[in-house]
Structure formats: C-alpha cells, structure tokens
Amino acid sequence: MEYIEHALETLFHLRECCYEPVRWLEEQYRKYVLSRRFLTSPAxxxxxxxxxxxxxxxxxxxxxxxxxxxxxxxxxxxxxxxxxxxxxxxxxxxxxxxxxxxxxxxxxxxxxxxxxxxxxxxxxxxxxxxxxxxxxxxxxxxxxxxxxxxxxxxxxxxxxxxxxxxxxxxxxGDFRDIKNVAKYAARLGQSFGSSREALHVDSSDIEIIPDVEVEDDGITYCFSDGIGKISAELAEIVAKNCGFTIYTPSAFQIRYGGYKGVVAVDPTSSTKLSLRKSMLKYKSESTSLDILANSKYQPCFLNRQLITLLSTLGIRDHVFEKKQREGVAQLDAILTDPLKAHEALELMSSGENTNVLKELLMCGYKPDVEPFLLMMLQTFRASNLLELRTRTRIFIQNGRAMMGCLDETGTLESGQVFVQCSASRRREFLDNSCNNRSGELGVVEGKVVVAKNPCLHPGDMRVLRAVDVPSLHHMVDCVVFPAKGKRPHTNECSGSDLDGDVYFVCWDHELIPPLQFPPMDYTPAPEKVLARDMTIE
Known part of the structure; x- marks a missing residue:
C-alpha cells in the first residue's frame, strides 16, 4: 500500500499529461520493487x-x-x-x-x-x-x-x-429550534469555519451580559449585535497559544459552543469570557474556544463600489486619478529602491507571503543585484497592477481595514468613533491627523469615512468624527463604535453588525465626501418558517 500511495503522490505532481495511468503505475511499482529502496513520506x-x-x-x-x-x-x-x-x-x-x-x-x-x-x-x-x-x-x-x-x-x-x-x-449542536432553511444552513456551517483551537473554557468561567438595545420608530436596534468581552489575562493566553509572541490582539473573532462573534479585550473584566444573547445561534455543549481571525494591521484599498459612492457624494475624479498615480509610482519604485520596496511591502501586504522579501531587504540585499529578490518584487508589482486594472483596487495610505468593536465604556457619543492604528516598523505616520506618541501607535483625530463592503447605497458611507479616548487606548487596529444613538452606525453601513465584519476606515482629507445621504433601511424581511424539522435535503 505504501508503494501505491507514493506512486500516486508522484503521479499527482507530474508536469505532463499521463494518458495511460494504469500502465504508468504498474511501471512505477516494478521500479520500487526492484530497487527495494526505503520510501520517505512526501508529506x-x-x-x-x-x-x-x-x-x-x-x-x-x-x-x-x-x-x-x-x-x-x-x-x-x-x-x-x-x-x-x-x-x-x-x-x-x-x-x-x-x-x-x-x-x-x-x-x-x-x-x-x-x-x-x-x-x-x-x-x-x-x-x-x-x-x-x-x-x-x-x-x-x-x-x-x-x-x-x-x-x-x-x-x-x-x-x-x-x-x-x-x-x-x-x-x-441542537438545531431543532431552527425552522428557516437559510439560517439552518448557516448554523451548520458555523462549525466549519477555518479556525484554530486556542483552549477550552469551562462554562463556569463565562457570563452572559445584556445586549445594548434601543427602540426607534417601532424598530429595535441592537448596538452590541455579535460582540462580547474577554479578560486581558485570557487574551494573553489565547494570543500565546495562537502564536502571537510580540503583541496581544485587541479583539478576536471566535466560535464558542453555539456562540458566534467577536470578543474585545476589557482590562477591567475579571471574567474570562463575557458573551451576549445576540451571539448565541444554537445550543452546544462544546467548550472549545476557536479563533477565526483577530484585529491586526490591514491595508486599505478603494474599489469600484467605494469610488462610485464617493463620486456620488462629491469627490472629484481627479482625486481618484491622483491616488492611482501615487499607487503606480510606489509600485514602480520597489524595483530600484530597497527602502521604497520595504515600505511598500509593509504597507500594501498584511500577510506572511512577503516576509521572506522583507527579511532579504532588511539584510541589505538590493533588487538590482539579487535576481531572486527582483523577480519576486516584479511579481508583487504585476499582481497589484493587475488588481488595479481589473478591480480598480487603489491603495490608500491614510486608511485601514479594521475589525469593528463596541465602546464598552460608554464614552463615545453618537457620530464619534475611536481609531488607533499600528504603524509600519520602518516609518512614522505621514498624516498629521495621527498623534503618534510612541512611534508605534497612532490615534486618529478628525473626520473619517467609514463603510462596509459590499456597499451599494450612498447612505452606506458614513462620515464620523474620530476622537481620542484615553480609556480606549488598549484597542488597537479596531474601529470602536459608540453604544449610544438612535441607530447603530454599524447598521447604517450596509446593515452590518459586530460579529467580525471588517470596515473601510479612511482619514485622508481628500477622500472625505462633502455630501451625506440618509442611511438605507436594512430592516430584514420576515423569515420563511417551515412547519417541520429541518433536514439536510
């Protein structure tokens, strides 16, 4: 059996078409039997x-x-x-x-x-x-x-x-109470989201806290839809178990039993997990705390939908053309200037696939001397130019893609947000609206435009005011929304919530629209409920 498995693995990696696989496998088996060599696992x-x-x-x-x-x-x-x-x-x-x-x-x-x-x-x-x-x-x-x-x-x-x-x-879990087809499928898939198991949290170490709800014109809005809290002590353990050695994220997207959503760090909490009713989707006895995502640096890009809405709200076309030229010039510079290359990789790529290139640049290798580095930078440039041409994906330096969280302190007023972003390791923030005290973190102050993709209505883009709140300085790489007002700003942004949604946040003064449309009504239609138990069919 091991010979067959090894041969199939070799067949899978063939670079040419095999028209007679049975004969090919028989030949490979004879070779392995005659050679009597020890087979090493390709895995x-x-x-x-x-x-x-x-x-x-x-x-x-x-x-x-x-x-x-x-x-x-x-x-x-x-x-x-x-x-x-x-x-x-x-x-x-x-x-x-x-x-x-x-x-x-x-x-x-x-x-x-x-x-x-x-x-x-x-x-x-x-x-x-x-x-x-x-x-x-x-x-x-x-x-x-x-x-x-x-x-x-x-x-x-x-x-x-x-x-x-x-x-x-x-x-x-127990899905018998779910009688809607779409919701049943979504709840089944809740456990299949790609995740890492951080640890097990006993049910005695969690508490259920009330949701923040407001009724307006007969409609009940939930400001805390999908978000809870995690103690600073447990957050450090989770970060360590998930491989974060340098810093502890401020928020985690989780699955715990039948609970789904985000937990944000609360330095004042002594309870390991504080969950809300809006996070409970079905009953489950699982005590595994699974991590799907976390707050981190994520670059900000315009797309066709955002450009269309910003143009509708009064942003001139020459502004987008300018941002496009700046993005292309930044990509062109990475092929000749090592500092520009490292800066572009830091700002435009948040994944680990460019870490090798960053290390090469930090070790002193130059694109015009090292062929491998030049080839990889050319690939990076070509990929970004392709997305710019096909998806109008324009990099915005004074902006971030951020996970949404709730102001648990009750400090923020309606129309305000708190935004604190991590800076590049190689440079300071270039925008004057960032008060960069430590050289690593920057608190944004002033007008910001917030949206949630996909966004199709002009009212989906909200212009809010970012303020500095000392009691929220532990929240990094998150956009913190207020728990006050007639309607949650998250719901105004394409009808989103706080269960892991990532928001477009931009404080570039050239992209702050002068006009505002009233937000669209995203009240869901009544559910279609079946009079019987759900089945996979």
Whole structure:
C-alpha cells in the first residue's frame, strides 16, 4: 500500500499529461520493487491547526481528484482526528476550473416548467444527493461554511455504520429550534469555519451580559449585535497559544459552543469570557474556544463600489486619478529602491507571503543585484497592477481595514468613533491627523469615512468624527463604535453588525465626501418558517 500511495503522490505532481495511468503505475511499482529502496513520506510535517485534506473538483462533464492539500482545520475535523481520511472538500467549477456561476443553472429562455433548470443544475443536484464514490467509500454531503458557499464548495464525509454524516451533524449542536432553511444552513456551517483551537473554557468561567438595545420608530436596534468581552489575562493566553509572541490582539473573532462573534479585550473584566444573547445561534455543549481571525494591521484599498459612492457624494475624479498615480509610482519604485520596496511591502501586504522579501531587504540585499529578490518584487508589482486594472483596487495610505468593536465604556457619543492604528516598523505616520506618541501607535483625530463592503447605497458611507479616548487606548487596529444613538452606525453601513465584519476606515482629507445621504433601511424581511424539522435535503 505504501508503494501505491507514493506512486500516486508522484503521479499527482507530474508536469505532463499521463494518458495511460494504469500502465504508468504498474511501471512505477516494478521500479520500487526492484530497487527495494526505503520510501520517505512526501508529506511535510504540519504546524498545529493545519491538516491534509483531499479535494475533488466537479465540472459539468468530469470529476478531478486532487490532494491531499494543506488547509486550516475547523472544529468538526478536530473533533474526529482519526477520521481525517474520510473528510473530503468538494468544489463545483466550470470546464476551465474557474468559478461556476448561478446563471448556468437556469436557461436564458424557458417556455415550459420542465425547462426551468439546465443539465448543469441536474449535475450539481445529483452530486449533492448521490455523493461521490471513491473505491470502497461513498462520500455524502456533510455541510458547508459561509465562505464555501461563495466558492461553490462544501464538505463531504464517507459514512459507515459506526459514524455517519448525520451523526456528525447531530454532535455539532441542537438545531431543532431552527425552522428557516437559510439560517439552518448557516448554523451548520458555523462549525466549519477555518479556525484554530486556542483552549477550552469551562462554562463556569463565562457570563452572559445584556445586549445594548434601543427602540426607534417601532424598530429595535441592537448596538452590541455579535460582540462580547474577554479578560486581558485570557487574551494573553489565547494570543500565546495562537502564536502571537510580540503583541496581544485587541479583539478576536471566535466560535464558542453555539456562540458566534467577536470578543474585545476589557482590562477591567475579571471574567474570562463575557458573551451576549445576540451571539448565541444554537445550543452546544462544546467548550472549545476557536479563533477565526483577530484585529491586526490591514491595508486599505478603494474599489469600484467605494469610488462610485464617493463620486456620488462629491469627490472629484481627479482625486481618484491622483491616488492611482501615487499607487503606480510606489509600485514602480520597489524595483530600484530597497527602502521604497520595504515600505511598500509593509504597507500594501498584511500577510506572511512577503516576509521572506522583507527579511532579504532588511539584510541589505538590493533588487538590482539579487535576481531572486527582483523577480519576486516584479511579481508583487504585476499582481497589484493587475488588481488595479481589473478591480480598480487603489491603495490608500491614510486608511485601514479594521475589525469593528463596541465602546464598552460608554464614552463615545453618537457620530464619534475611536481609531488607533499600528504603524509600519520602518516609518512614522505621514498624516498629521495621527498623534503618534510612541512611534508605534497612532490615534486618529478628525473626520473619517467609514463603510462596509459590499456597499451599494450612498447612505452606506458614513462620515464620523474620530476622537481620542484615553480609556480606549488598549484597542488597537479596531474601529470602536459608540453604544449610544438612535441607530447603530454599524447598521447604517450596509446593515452590518459586530460579529467580525471588517470596515473601510479612511482619514485622508481628500477622500472625505462633502455630501451625506440618509442611511438605507436594512430592516430584514420576515423569515420563511417551515412547519417541520429541518433536514439536510
């Protein structure tokens, strides 16, 4: 068996098409038997929180098997570590392996009821109902996370008498009170979000605190929708367990049992976790505290929607053209100037994929001398220019993408926010609106424009005033909204909330719109409730 697995791994990494795989595998097996060499595992040892997962791509006419691929684990997979080979990630794609859009599921012109769906729709439905058979295993539909829905992906499980996909869904929590189809699917997917297990928190170490609610014109608004608190002591433990050695994030996006949302650090709290009713989505006995994301430096970019709305609100076109020229000039400079290159990598990339380039630049390597460094910088530049051309993605230096949090101190008034952002390690803030006391952190003061993507209505862009609040100085790389007013500013921004949404925050005075539209009404429509229990079908 080990010879076969090794041969299949080699076949997967072939750079040419294999037209006779059976004959190729037989030849490889004979070579291995004759050589009698010791086979080393091609798999790389993984860090905690990472797993190998097999993947299947389903096209309208074919099925492609690939993997195993490295992926971030989730709560369900961690609960069944011995069953990892029975989990499968499936994606529906077109024949070019690109995203399959919903428009192909229905005919452009339909004359009869029988023609409401295409053969591609039947292909997808058949796969969902009948599953995928690989060898002696039949993989059945398990569930999908919210992010997988956007990519037409899902999780499947190879059921057996001792453990079925239905057993796994039942072990995740009690979903019997949920009678809405969309909500049921979302709650099932809650446990499948990519996350890291920080630690287990006993139920006796949490408290339930009331939501901040206000009624206006017969509508009840929840200012604290999706956000709770975490003690500073527990936050440090979580940060350490998640690999943060230099700093402790101010907020974490979490899953705890059936709770979903964000917990922000409260230095005055002695209770490990303070959760709210708005965070509870279903009942679960799990005590695992899973971390999905955390507050951190994230660069700020304009896109087509933001540009359209800012233009509607009075920002002239020459301002966007100027920002575009500045962004292109910054990308051009990275190929010749090491300092400009390091600055651009620090400001425009928040991920770890550019860390090697940053280290090379800090060690004194220059792009015009080191070929590898130059090639990688050219790739970085080309990638950003492509996004600029295809998505109008313009980098804004005086802005950030920030996780939203709530002012638990009650200091901020309606129309105010608190914004404190971390600076680049190589430079100071260039904007005068940042009071940079320590050289590492900057508190923004003055007008800021706040939005939540996607934003389609002019009222989705809110102009607020950033103020300095000493009691909130522990909140870094977050936009802190007030708990006062007639309506939450978060709800005004595309009807969002505080359960992990990331906001566009910009204090560039050239991009502060002179006009304001009233926010749109995002009161949800009544739910469609079924009179029976939900099933996966």
């Amino acid at each position: 790389v040892a993984l860090d905690d929180g990472l797993i190998y997962v097999n993947k299947v791509l389903v096209t309208p006419s074919k099925v492609y098997f690939s993997g195993p691929e490295i992926s971030l684990s989730n709560r369900v997979v961690r609960s069944y570590p011995d069953e990892i080979d029975n989990f499968l990630r499936l994606s529906f794609v077109d024949e070019d392996l690109d995203k399959l859009y919903s428009t192909v599921l229905s005919p452009l012109i339909s004359s009869t009821n029988e023609e409401r769906h295409t053969t591609i729709y039947e292909r997808v439905l058949s796969t969902l109902r009948n599953g995928i058979v690989i060898g002696d295993k039949k993989f059945e539909t398990l569930a999908f996370s919210n992010s997988q829905v956007k990519d037409n992906s899902m999780w499947m499980f190879a059921s057996r008498p001792e453990l079925t996909a239905a057993d796994i869904r039942e072990s995740m």
